[in-house]
Amino acid sequence: MKKWVIFCLALLVILMAFSTCDQNDLDPSEDSPYLLFDNSRIYLDVQYIRAFWFRDINYPVVKVISSIIDLEQYFDSYLRIGNIQELKKYSDDFFENNSLIMVLIENTGGGLYQRLKKIDGNDIFILKKYFKGGGGAAVMSSEHIIIEIKNNYLLEQYQVKFIEK
Numbered sequence: 001m002k003k004w005v006i007f008c009l010a011l012l013v014i015l016m017a018f019s020t021c022d023q024n025d026l027d028p029s030e031d032s033p034y035l036l037f038d039n040s041r042i043y044l045d046v047q048y049i050r051a052f053w054f055r056d057i058n059y060p061v062v063k064v065i066s067s068i069i070d071l072e073q074y075f076d077s078y079l080r081i082g083n084i085q086e087l088k089k090y091s092d093d094f095f096e097n098n099s100l101i102m103v104l105i106e107n108t109g110g111g112l113y114q115r116l117k118k119i120d121g122n123d124i125f126i127l128k129k130y131f132k133g134g135g136g137a138a139v140m141s142s143e144h145i146i147i148e149i150k151n152n153y154l155l156e157q158y159q160v161k162f163i164e165k
Contacts, residue, residue: 031115031117031127032044033046033115033116033117033118033119033147034118034119035118035119035120035149035153036118036119036120036121037153042153044116044119044147044148044149045147045148046116046145046146046147046148047144047145047146048115048143048144048145048146049143049144049146050107050141050142050143051078051104051141051142051143051144052141052142053106053107053140053141053142054078054104054142057078057104059104059105059106059142060103060104060105060106060126060160061078061102061103061104062101062102062103062104062124062157062158062159062160063101063102064099064100064101064102064154064156064157064158065099065100065101065102066095066099066100066151066154067092067095068090068091068092068095071087071090071100074102075087078102078104078142078144087146097150097151098148098149098150098151099149099150099151099154100146100147100148100149101119101124101146101147101149101154101158102144102145102146102147103116103124103126103144103145103147103158103160104142104143104144104145105126105142105143105145105160106140106141106142107140107141107142107143108140112128112129112130112131113127113128113129113130113131114126114127114128114129114143115127116145116147117163119147119149119158121155122155122157122158122159123158123159123160123161124147124158124159124160124161125161125162125163126145126160126161126162126163127162127163127165128162128163128164128165129164129165
């Protein structure tokens with residue numbers, strides 16, 4: 001009898017864990033971020049870095065980075081945790097033909113998922129999705145979205161638009 005109860009409890013826990021998140025919504029092959037340019041999709045390399053919440057700024061922040069000096073200045077201003085391991089791959093050679101678009105967004109909860117959807121003209125569209133069973137924790141944090149882009153596709157200014165799903 002004890003084995004039967006333990007088996008039923010274990011099965012219940014497993015079913016509850018899989019019912020809180022729909023993995024089909026997170027499939028990167030289906031929704032890879034892209035740049036819309038001359039009616040073509042150009043897929044983008046994107047990184048996400050979680051950081052502390054900034055009380056004293058207006059979200060979202062968008063900066064175009066075209067040199068190592070720009071990158072260092074950005075992180076002196078907006079990365080207070082000092083975690084720049086992900087950025088060591090960027091060098092003067094990278095910035096000869098490429099730039100970065102840095103987007104700093106606010107993350108206000110444990111069940112919130114935000115990812116770059118696309119760039120169309122000067123509009124950066126970010127998918128904002130709330131998951132059921134996400135805990136509802138009021139976790140205040142920021143997230144840096146680092147978008148690699150070829151200089152020939154780069155514009156001077158961008159604005160963020162959120163898509164709620």
